Amino acid sequence: MMLEVRSKDAVADGVVSLTLSRPDGGRLPDWTPGSHIDLILPDGTTRQYSLCGDRWDAHSYRIAVLREPAGRGGSAYVHDRLALGSPVGAGAPRNNFPLVPAERYLFIAGGIGITPLLPMIRQAELMRVEWQLLYGGRTRASMAFRDEMSGAYGDRVRLVPQDECGLLDLATWLAEPASGTKVYCCGPPPLLNAVEQACTAWPPHxxxxxxxxxxxxxxxxxxxxxxxxxxxxxxxxxxxxxxxVLHAVRRAGVDLLSSCEQGTCGTCLTPVLEGVPDHRDALLAEHERAANDCMFPCVSRSCGDRIVLDI
Structure with a gap:
């Protein structure tokens, strides 16, 4: 679908927020907390961004984009070349990070990882479920939506700028499994690895x-x-x-849809009919991997001599 930029605002050092709408003002596809879209830039670049606006607003999407100097050019294009009225393509919302029911939630964000958690927090509020947010960043000025969150939710939001407070105290927050609590975390790999390590004593899932x-x-x-x-x-x-596998299949003339080609976006999810995949993605949970009924051919491979895909 074709969208256009309706607003572009700096929301932190190195972060801009875009509001996107259809040129005719028409209704957009519905989405759920944790969803992201493929944004197709005018130069043909495709990148994935989490939807972080109001899911009940049927006529606009909001995303936030961190400028990544060492990136592949997508964020620089958004920051430097997209302007009000610029046309962009977008795929339908897709959710690989759904909010599941729980008695309470602990949300942990690092930097731009706050974006998928914003609509989850609003959903928890609507459901009147207890929650807390632990939000870390390099500096206070680099933390997008910090005032929006702390102003709306007060002491349920714990802001931890690293230059003022050091790293997030995960050992304290995750020391003991909390009954009925789901932990949702998004951020850079070191944070995710540390949270996974801190949660080893927690029940599965x-x-x-x-x-x-x-x-x-x-x-x-x-x-x-x-x-x-x-x-x-x-x-x-x-x-x-x-x-x-993705490139080999394409060479054989099968146009298998993909986007990130890094095992992070979920676009190329493919059913497995026979064989055991060598899962190398960053999406499937352990029980999903154990089922061996799907794989991401952009990164995953075969454990055996042969694997059969439903394509």
């Missing part, structure tokens, strides 16, 4: 995370070629070491 960047990869299970059968097309593709 209490922690839910979303990664904006791919996790550091270990070596694949196998270093030799394997075959991928494409059940719908009736063809078989050989995947060589160093070549992704």
């Amino acid at each position: 209490c922690l839910r995370t979303e990664r904006f960047a791919a996790a550091k990869q270990t070596e694949p299970v196998r270093s030799t070629p394997f075959e991928v059968e494409l059940r719908r097309t009736g063809s078989t593709v050989t995947v060589e070491p160093g070549v992704s």
